[in-house]
Amino acid sequence: MNKIKVSFKVNNKDYEIETTPLRRLLDILREDLKLMGTKEGCGEGECGACSVLIDGELSLACITPATQLEGKEILTIEGISDKDGEPSYIQKAFIDKGAVQCGFCTPGFVMATHKYIKDGGSNDETKIKEALSGNFCRCTGYAKIVDGVKEAIVRHNDKEAK
Amino acid sequence: MEKVVGKNIERFDAKSKVTGTALYADDIPLNDFLYGAQVGSPVARGILKAIKKDPDFDWTGFTFVDYKDIPGKNEVESVVWDMPFLVESEIRYHGQAILLLAHKNKETLEEGIKRISFDIEELPYVTTIDESLSKKIIMAREDNVFRTKLLHRGDLEKGFKNADFIFENTYYTPHQEQAYIEPFAMTAHWENNKVYIKGTMQCPYYIHGGLKVLFDKKDDEVIIAQSAVGGAFGGKEDYPTVISGHAALLSLKSGKTVKIIYDRDLDMNITTKRHPSKSVVKIGVTKSGKITALDMDFILDGGAYETMSSVILARGMLHAFGPYELANVRINGVIVATNTPPNGAFRGFGAPQSFFAIESQIDLIAQKLNMSPSELRKLNFVKKNGTFPTGQLLGDDVLITEVFEQMLNNADYENLQKEIAEFNKNNKTKKRGFGFSTFFHGAGFTGNGEVMVASKAGVRLQKDGKVFVLVANTEMGQGAHTVLPQIVAEALELPMDYVRTEKVDTSIVPNSGPTVASRTTMIVGEILRRVGKKIKKTLNYNNESDYLEKVKAYLNNKDSENFYETYNKPPKIVWDDENYRGDAYGTYAWAAYGVLTEVDTLSYDVKLINAWSVFDIGKVINPLLASGQVEGGMIQSFGYALTENIVFDKKGKYWNADFTNYIIPSIMDVPKMHIDFYNREYEFGPYGAKGLGELPMDGGAPAVNNAIRNAIGVDLFNLPLSPEQIMDKMER
Numbered sequence: 001m002n003k004i005k006v007s008f009k010v011n012n013k014d015y016e017i018e019t020t021p022l023r024r025l026l027d028i029l030r031e032d033l034k035l036m037g038t039k040e041g042c043g044e045g046e047c048g049a050c051s052v053l054i055d056g057e058l059s060l061a062c063i064t065p066a067t068q069l070e071g072k073e074i075l076t077i078e079g080i081s082d083k084d085g086e087p088s089y090i091q092k093a094f095i096d097k098g099a100v101q102c103g104f105c106t107p108g109f110v111m112a113t114h115k116y117i118k119d120g121g122s123n124d125e126t127k128i129k130e131a132l133s134g135n136f137c138r139c140t141g142y143a144k145i146v147d148g149v150k151e152a153i154v155r156h157n158d159k160e161a162k
Numbered sequence: 163m164e165k166v167v168g169k170n171i172e173r174f175d176a177k178s179k180v181t182g183t184a185l186y187a188d189d190i191p192l193n194d195f196l197y198g199a200q201v202g203s204p205v206a207r208g209i210l211k212a213i214k215k216d217p218d219f220d221w222t223g224f225t226f227v228d229y230k231d232i233p234g235k236n237e238v239e240s241v242v243w244d245m246p247f248l249v250e251s252e253i254r255y256h257g258q259a260i261l262l263l264a265h266k267n268k269e270t271l272e273e274g275i276k277r278i279s280f281d282i283e284e285l286p287y288v289t290t291i292d293e294s295l296s297k298k299i300i301m302a303r304e305d306n307v308f309r310t311k312l313l314h315r316g317d318l319e320k321g322f323k324n325a326d327f328i329f330e331n332t333y334y335t336p337h338q339e340q341a342y343i344e345p346f347a348m349t350a351h352w353e354n355n356k357v358y359i360k361g362t363m364q365c366p367y368y369i370h371g372g373l374k375v376l377f378d379k380k381d382d383e384v385i386i387a388q389s390a391v392g393g394a395f396g397g398k399e400d401y402p403t404v405i406s407g408h409a410a411l412l413s414l415k416s417g418k419t420v421k422i423i424y425d426r427d428l429d430m431n432i433t434t435k436r437h438p439s440k441s442v443v444k445i446g447v448t449k450s451g452k453i454t455a456l457d458m459d460f461i462l463d464g465g466a467y468e469t470m471s472s473v474i475l476a477r478g479m480l481h482a483f484g485p486y487e488l489a490n491v492r493i494n495g496v497i498v499a500t501n502t503p504p505n506g507a508f509r510g511f512g513a514p515q516s517f518f519a520i521e522s523q524i525d526l527i528a529q530k531l532n533m534s535p536s537e538l539r540k541l542n543f544v545k546k547n548g549t550f551p552t553g554q555l556l557g558d559d560v561l562i563t564e565v566f567e568q569m570l571n572n573a574d575y576e577n578l579q580k581e582i583a584e585f586n587k588n589n590k591t592k593k594r595g596f597g598f599s600t601f602f603h604g605a606g607f608t609g610n611g612e613v614m615v616a617s618k619a620g621v622r623l624q625k626d627g628k629v630f631v632l633v634a635n636t637e638m639g640q641g642a643h644t645v646l647p648q649i650v651a652e653a654l655e656l657p658m659d660y661v662r663t664e665k666v667d668t669s670i671v672p673n674s675g676p677t678v679a680s681r682t683t684m685i686v687g688e689i690l691r692r693v694g695k696k697i698k699k700t701l702n703y704n705n706e707s708d709y710l711e712k713v714k715a716y717l718n719n720k721d722s723e724n725f726y727e728t729y730n731k732p733p734k735i736v737w738d739d740e741n742y743r744g745d746a747y748g749t750y751a752w753a754a755y756g757v758l759t760e761v762d763t764l765s766y767d768v769k770l771i772n773a774w775s776v777f778d779i780g781k782v783i784n785p786l787l788a789s790g791q792v793e794g795g796m797i798q799s800f801g802y803a804l805t806e807n808i809v810f811d812k813k814g815k816y817w818n819a820d821f822t823n824y825i826i827p828s829i830m831d832v833p834k835m836h837i838d839f840y841n842r843e844y845e846f847g848p849y850g851a852k853g854l855g856e857l858p859m860d861g862g863a864p865a866v867n868n869a870i871r872n873a874i875g876v877d878l879f880n881l882p883l884s885p886e887q888i889m890d891k892m893e894r
């Protein structure tokens with residue numbers, strides 16, 4: 001198949017790659033850019049383990065082809081942590097509330113939470129659940145993930161207040 | 163010294179997991195490797211005649227492996243070694259591996275798979291327990307039966323004679339997929355005639371044993387290491403031997419490192435699942451609700467090969483009688499064969515199937531007798547120092563009455579019933595109901611299992627005072643690699659930061675047994691507590707700084723020393739496996755669930771509103787991790803109750819082997835959970851801890867079934883408790 005050239009940003013870094021048009025963003029991230037934090041759980045847009053932000057919108061890297069990446073700004077889990085690689089306030093809240101077990105779904109949940117809080121999401125449990133409804137977790141039963149998001153919102157608001 | 167046990171110590175792997183830096187099998191950097199894959203059977207049953215490679219395709223750079231490339235035995239080591247790694251002639255299930263391929267380019271490999279075809283003489287196949295039992299088609303052994311077992315107590319005939327009523331019903335449960343979010347991935351390479359495996363797994367020493375057989379190798383020629391594991395739930399107990407074998411065969415032939423990754427579709431199509439079951443439950447009761455006899459046929463679908471099904475049957479049978487004192491019992495266990503992938507371990511291990519049957523039937527009887535289901539249970543509960551049907555004399559730690567009362571109390575049962583009655587009066591198309599289940603789980607291996615495994619565990623004490631826990635037990639999300647160091651730190655009377663778990667690699671860690679059977683904390687944890695105590699006694703230190711000096715003095719010119727202990731059987735445990743008599747388990751963990759459901763009487767949709775649970779798991783070592791475990795287990799059991807189901811297409815293949823059509827609970831399906839622990843320390847567990855992992859899976863399905871019965875008065879007998887099934891009952 002003919003290759004195409006696409007230019008985009010990932011975590012504020014510029015990339016230009018040559019690839020086949022239908023190659024998945026997930027493979028580009030993992031194989032070309034060696035960003036392994038974005039996971040493949042189902043490969044068909046059901047589980048949310050590959051969630052990333054594309055131009056600020058929560059997107060699934062497993063069903064996003066290369067053709068849709070031109071000029072886009074992509075944010076992955078690697079771009080969420082603090083500069084020194086330490087967990088961000090969302091990630092710390094997840095740890096403190098026991099929202100992490102096997103951890104395979106965790107980057108996806110962190111991305112969905114990041115998007116929710118960035119958009120000014122409230123502490124309302126139903127709204128939190130709706131915001132995370134595209135992500136599967138098989139370990140936690142979700143309760144502690146909701147606790148983690150609520151805690152992150154509190155910490156976010158504290159930070160804003162300061 | 164501040165206590166470590168009982169504290170919410172942060173997971174050792176939490177940071178790497180939230181930041182996405184934890185390395186799962188498919189994340190590990192590799193140089194110069196090939197992708198491997200299997201080509202499976204396109205039919206459910208047949209005789210393989212020929213393998214055909216498309217002559218028009220460019221096969222340059224491909225490695226091919228079939229059964230003739232196997233240096234040792236083409237047998238997967240298990241309880242019964244009846245499954246081959248690769249088909250020789252007979253095909254028993256759709257997708258069964260016939261040929262292995264490897265290529266450095268993933269896309270080329272995928273194209274190659276499509277260019278392989280097979281000449282197969284197709285044979286008629288069976289996919290269900292009833293088809294198998296009918297014996298119209300015999301596809302395994304002489305009669306499609308892999309195994310039978312009998313558990314018997316008292317005089318069944320007399321028991322039924324003393325009954326005023328006899329209730330007999332048949333319950334069915336389907337396959338359940340573990341649905342760990344990380345699919346299978348395994349890497350193999352060879353160096354100096356030694357094979358190295360790394361990947362997602364629960365039990366490295368199972369793979370170690372399996373590859374010794376496959377390649378005819380000695381202990382130190384097979385090295386198995388664990389990567390980060392993205393969930394397992396039993397699904398990565400036995401199957402890793404197969405995929406590791408495949409990767410290692412391809413690596414041996416190609417001379418390269420080989421990585422096999424399953425996509426979700428393949429993972430769900432060919433790896434092990436929870437055994438489907440059929441339970442015919444016949445119970446005799448007096449007018450006042452006393453059970454006089456229980457007769458049960460408990461039949462499991464083992465799939466195409468027996469593998470480890472017999473131990474799952476055993477556990478299912480040894481929980482099938484429920485938490486009741488029964489004088490007259492017969493439980494007849496059978497494993498039948500079908501042309502489906504072999505079923506295997508899944509959290510609960512036979513018990514969720516049998517508890518669904520017994521705990522649903524108990525409620526049905528209460529309704530027929532016009533008795534409260536809680537009174538009927540309390541009347542029949544096994545009491546302290548009571549006896550289980552195997553003749554096992556229980557101690558004073560029988561806590562079923564206590565956990566049940568505590569659950570009802572937490573749910574405010576009296577008021578809840580009034581609220582439900584009020585709600586139902588005011589709502590025409592929504593009906594609420596409250597149902598419960600009472601259950602238990604035998605912790606550790608069944609019968610003599612722990613004695614046979616004779617686990618060895620230890621620690622490496624380093625000159626700098628750091629202590630590394632040496633176990634083969636894996637971290638798969640449950641928190642074992644945080645909880646075990648907690649136990650060691652407590653025993654050493656040192657702060658947590660001195661202790662962590664060494665990486666799991668069979669060339670480094672001893673065989674402390676598999677990470678299964680809710681045994682890691684209770685069995686391995688207790689061995690480690692003894693190791694810690696031994697070091698404390700040997701070094702005889704008073705405080706942290708004294709410790710650091712004494713370690714240096716003790717090790718002298720050595721950098722480190724390993725300390726080990728092996729499993730000690732608690733006294734008085736005797737099990738006769740021939741006759742199914744005696745102490746089936748060293749101890750039991752007890753639990754009760756209560757579920758408030760709301761049934762939509764137009765759509766028959768069932769919503770879970772609230773769920774209460776009380777668990778007796780002895781001392782809780784890490785409350786945050788423990789509550790996370792039980793919440794996850796509850797939700798998994800509610801998925802089993804309401805939506806999870808495998809169906810077949812016309813070729814005997816799983817039709818819904820994907821997350822679009824196999825429905826696991828999402829965040830929107832989760833009820834408000836109210837969990838609670840009953841804290842009573844267990845004499846022979848580390849600091850009083852018992853097993854925990856599987857218990858929460860056991861009780862969800864019957865509790866939901868009973869709640870639906872309470873809401874709309876229908877008796878359901880099949881999982882999942884789907885709207886279709888309810889509609890069928892309501893509109894008949």
